[in-house]
Amino acid sequence: MDANLISFLKHELHIIALAIMFTVYVAKVLWILRFKPMVERTPAKGNERKAIATSFFSIAMPWSMESTRKKWYKWVEFSIFHIGIAFAIITSFMVSFGSVGAIEGGAFQRFLQIIFVASLVVSLVRTSRRVFSPVNRAISHPDDYFSIGMMVVWFSLAVLFVFEPHNTLKMGLYLAVTAFLIAYVPFSKMSHYIMWPFARYYFGKHFGHRGVYPKIKGT
Amino acid sequence: MGNQTNKSERVSAAVQSFQKKMNRQSIISFGVCVHCGMCTESCHYYLATHDTRMAPAYKADRVRKLYKKYFDWTGKLLPRWVGAGDLESESDLQELMDVVFGSCTMCRRCTFNCPMGVDKALLMRIARGVLFEQGVAPKGVIDVAKDQWETGNQMGISDEEYLETIEWLTEELQAELDDPTFEIPIDKKNCNIVYAVNPREIKYAPLSLMAAAKIFYVAKESWTMSSKGWDNTNFGLFAGDNALGAHMGNLVFDSVERLNGKMLVTSECGHGYRATAWESPNWTGRDLKFPIYNFLEIMQDYVLSGRIILDSSLVPYKVTYHDPCNLSRSGGITEEPRFLLTRSVAEFIEMHPNRADNFCCTGGGGAMSMSEYAKRRLETAIVKANQLKSTGADIVATACHNCVDGLTDLIKHYKLNMKVKLVGELVADAMVFEKVVAVPVHKVAVPAEKVILIVDDEPDVVTFLSTLFIDNGFRTLTAASYEQAMEILALEQPDLITLDLIMPGTNGLDLYHTLRTDNEFKEIPIVFVTGVNPDNPKQLDHRKFIYEHQLPKPDGFVEKPIDKEFLLMTVRKCLEQKVST
Numbered sequence: 001m002d003a004n005l006i007s008f009l010k011h012e013l014h015i016i017a018l019a020i021m022f023t024v025y026v027a028k029v030l031w032i033l034r035f036k037p038m039v040e041r042t043p044a045k046g047n048e049r050k051a052i053a054t055s056f057f058s059i060a061m062p063w064s065m066e067s068t069r070k071k072w073y074k075w076v077e078f079s080i081f082h083i084g085i086a087f088a089i090i091t092s093f094m095v096s097f098g099s100v101g102a103i104e105g106g107a108f109q110r111f112l113q114i115i116f117v118a119s120l121v122v123s124l125v126r127t128s129r130r131v132f133s134p135v136n137r138a139i140s141h142p143d144d145y146f147s148i149g150m151m152v153v154w155f156s157l158a159v160l161f162v163f164e165p166h167n168t169l170k171m172g173l174y175l176a177v178t179a180f181l182i183a184y185v186p187f188s189k190m191s192h193y194i195m196w197p198f199a200r201y202y203f204g205k206h207f208g209h210r211g212v213y214p215k216i217k218g219t
Numbered sequence: 220m221g222n223q224t225n226k227s228e229r230v231s232a233a234v235q236s237f238q239k240k241m242n243r244q245s246i247i248s249f250g251v252c253v254h255c256g257m258c259t260e261s262c263h264y265y266l267a268t269h270d271t272r273m274a275p276a277y278k279a280d281r282v283r284k285l286y287k288k289y290f291d292w293t294g295k296l297l298p299r300w301v302g303a304g305d306l307e308s309e310s311d312l313q314e315l316m317d318v319v320f321g322s323c324t325m326c327r328r329c330t331f332n333c334p335m336g337v338d339k340a341l342l343m344r345i346a347r348g349v350l351f352e353q354g355v356a357p358k359g360v361i362d363v364a365k366d367q368w369e370t371g372n373q374m375g376i377s378d379e380e381y382l383e384t385i386e387w388l389t390e391e392l393q394a395e396l397d398d399p400t401f402e403i404p405i406d407k408k409n410c411n412i413v414y415a416v417n418p419r420e421i422k423y424a425p426l427s428l429m430a431a432a433k434i435f436y437v438a439k440e441s442w443t444m445s446s447k448g449w450d451n452t453n454f455g456l457f458a459g460d461n462a463l464g465a466h467m468g469n470l471v472f473d474s475v476e477r478l479n480g481k482m483l484v485t486s487e488c489g490h491g492y493r494a495t496a497w498e499s500p501n502w503t504g505r506d507l508k509f510p511i512y513n514f515l516e517i518m519q520d521y522v523l524s525g526r527i528i529l530d531s532s533l534v535p536y537k538v539t540y541h542d543p544c545n546l547s548r549s550g551g552i553t554e555e556p557r558f559l560l561t562r563s564v565a566e567f568i569e570m571h572p573n574r575a576d577n578f579c580c581t582g583g584g585g586a587m588s589m590s591e592y593a594k595r596r597l598e599t600a601i602v603k604a605n606q607l608k609s610t611g612a613d614i615v616a617t618a619c620h621n622c623v624d625g626l627t628d629l630i631k632h633y634k635l636n637m638k639v640k641l642v643g644e645l646v647a648d649a650m651v652f653e654k655v656v657a658v659p660v661h662k663v664a665v666p667a668e669k670v671i672l673i674v675d676d677e678p679d680v681v682t683f684l685s686t687l688f689i690d691n692g693f694r695t696l697t698a699a700s701y702e703q704a705m706e707i708l709a710l711e712q713p714d715l716i717t718l719d720l721i722m723p724g725t726n727g728l729d730l731y732h733t734l735r736t737d738n739e740f741k742e743i744p745i746v747f748v749t750g751v752n753p754d755n756p757k758q759l760d761h762r763k764f765i766y767e768h769q770l771p772k773p774d775g776f777v778e779k780p781i782d783k784e785f786l787l788m789t790v791r792k793c794l795e796q797k798v799s800t
Contacts, residue, residue, distance in 0.1 A: 032243065032246065032247065033243075035241060035242050035243040035246050036242055036243060037242060037243040037244060038242055038243070038244050038501065039501070040497075040500075040501060041500040041501050041504070041505070041506060042496070042497060042500045042501075042507075042511075043510075045551050046551060055336065058334075059334065065331065065332050065334070066261065066331075066332055066572065066576050067257040067258065067260070067261060067332035067333075067334070068257070068334065070260070071257070074255075074257065078334070133256070134271050135256050135259050135265075135271050135274045135277070136254070136256050137271075138271035138272070138274065138277050139254045139256060139271075139274060139276040139277050139280060140254055141254075141299075141300065141301055141302035142299065142300045142301075143293070143300050143301045143302075144254050146300075187292065187293045188293065188301075189253055189254070189301070192250075192251050192252075192253045192335065195247050195250050195251040195335075196251060196335060196336075198243075198247045198251075199247045199248065199251045199335050199336035199337065200335075200336050202243070202244050202247060202336070203330075203336035203338070206244070206338075210497055210549065210550060210551045211551025212547070212548060212549065212550070212551045212575060213575075215331070215574065215575045215576075216553050216554065216574055216575070217574075
């Protein structure tokens with residue numbers, strides 16, 4: 001791949017994509033804050049702060065919900081998938097604003113290879129579930145299929161790149177798709193992580209206020 | 220705000236109402252769902268049917284499509300891409316009603332199983348409110364809400380009937396406790412507790428109010444009930460109508476302030492407690508000067524402080540506990556009933572799952588008033604039935620009148636050998652009195668020679684009822700069908716009629732219709748004494764029948780198998796009210 005194009009993908013395009021994402025995210029947060037929150041007028045029965053903290057950390061406590069207790073493998077999939085996303089983004093930053101050498105050789109490259117392959121497998125499993133599970137099909141829209149499809153493509157390119165970091169074609173494709181995703185995310189379901197902190201905060205605040213959460217352990 | 224030119228006025232109004240109801244929590248719950256499907260198996264509607272349309276995320280999407288269309292940026296540009304949609308016609312409103320009223324009890328079990336924290340019950344309630352404002356709601360919900368607006372209570376009980384019932388219960392308890400000074404205080408000022416009840420306790424199920432009165436008596440509590448604003452239930456919660464919610468909240472709060480009570484205590488009613496203690500202060504915008512407790516908390520306090528003493532051997536049964544959704548997932552009350560039951564019954568056994576993981580009784584969210592969805596409700600109740608069955612308990616205790624009705628219905632439908640009782644009733648049974656005086660019920664004063672017409676096609680039941688009534692000082696007439704009943708009525712007018720609804724040919728409801736629309740008979744009190752035909756639950760759809768024919772509610776309702784004491788109590792209450800009117 002042409003060196004100028006690689007340079008554009010590494011720098012200008014990446015920065016443009018990040019600028020779009022940042023702008024839309026800020027606008028989205030401001031938009032959320034425009035809506036008035038429901039406020040409890042009663043004195044709190046439970047510990048709101050503890051509940052809010054528990055609500056945020058529930059992501060790392062699969063035992064705290066029946067759904068993740070029973071479908072523990074989905075929680076494992078979720079963990080791998082999101083760790084994969086985090087490192088796929090970190091890798092793109094390292095390559096764009098550092099050098100390929102930063103990820104080359106040693107345990108870190110091996111780790112990236114493992115996590116990207118695992119994430120690719122998980123994204124394929126999730127794609128098949130979205131297509132073949134009647135319930136998931138019923139609750140899916142084109143954005144759901146496109147988003148998971150893009151993750152398959154992205155992880156595939158990440159795998160190809162991380163096994164051969166000096167191949168400029170693979171690097172170029174990986175960076176281009178990364179930039180596309182960064183810019184597309186705010187307009188898709190993938191933007192859920194902007195709303196997630198709000199959702200967990202209000203979940204903890206509401207149910208913590210009433211003494212419902214953190215849940216008293218059932219049996 | 221989108222093209223609404225082709226919509227009917229009502230549909231346009233519904234869409235506008237939806238947009239006005241958005242707040243921060245709701246837009247977050249609308250926007251954060253990733254359609255992962257983790258909530259699917261938390262819902263009893265889905266578990267019982269495996270119908271994808273019953274998956275919580277699917278149901279929420281029927282409402283979410285409006286958010287996507289009117290609020291989501293991508294949805295405004297590419298609606299199909301993100302599942303955005305609109306309400307276009309009257310049939311869309313009806314379909315939405317089927318989802319938000321008929322397929323969800325707003326139990327919040329899915330909320331607690333959502334990794335994102337989507338409060339689907341909140342979304343359902345918003346949609347209910349949108350529809351309710353336009354008059355699109357199950358008839359039972361509309362009627363009950365109307366009763367609350369007009370009479371201040373959900374059963375349309377008049378002031379006279381309320382006060383007479385309290386007076387009658389006082390007399391019953393004076394006899395039972397052998398204490399002529401006992402009273403259920405009304406409008407007593409400066410008491411410690413102002414006690415608000417579920418109208419079901421006044422109309423059909425006085426045992427729980429009697430139990431509470433006994434407990435207050437033994438605990439030597441300073442308490443009162445109010446002559447106005449005594450209904451702790453609130454259909455504003457179920458109908459998504461915050462204005463009704465505030466109206467009912469204001470009535471109860473005004474009572475406490477008028478009587479200068481130190482605290483407000485709600486009886487064992489799940490949604491009543493949630494609405495009164497948690498939602499009404501928000502709906503009314505009032506900063507209350509008094510605390511609000513559930514009766515379970517008060518009873519626990521009495522036991523801890525030694526004000527009442529319990530003897531678990533007095534209740535020699537295996538008892539399990541059903542956590543009402545509005546207490547366990549929306550009210551923070553899970554341990555108090557366990558504290559009480561482990562001290563009140565011979566054997567307490569946990570139901571699984573329990574506490575905030577428990578399944579809905581299937582009668583929540585106002586479902587018991589929606590007769591059009593009764594078949595679906597009972598079908599999905601298999602989940603709860605299996606849960607109950609696996610406990611092997613004799614009695615399922617709960618702390619909610621709605622749950623009592625829901626559980627009783629499903630127990631009959633699935634033929635489980637189990638009774639339903641409120642926690643307070645069991646606590647009262649286990650309570651050690653300083654002076655225990657057993658007074659047989661027939662010693663309570665009964666007007667002499669009152670005549671009761673028993674209408675029932677089962678000879679065994681007729682014999683049982685006749686014997687019971689004759690032993691207790693009544694005279695009886697019997698009829699096995701509509702025709703026989705009309706023949707007898709042409710010859711002699713009884714003081715009260717007990718009526719079986721399930722009879723061959725012309726059924727009991729037709730007789731009820733005839734009697735209630737005939738000037739000659741319409742003043743005769745009628746008590747339904749009936750069972751459920753499990754093969755045809757519609758046969759017992761008396762609520763729908765009564766609503767549709769605009770008939771008054773029956774004066775009493777006793778389900779088979781018949782609880783003798785409850786039947787006698789109901790009959791006496793009806794007769795006393797007849798005398799006083």
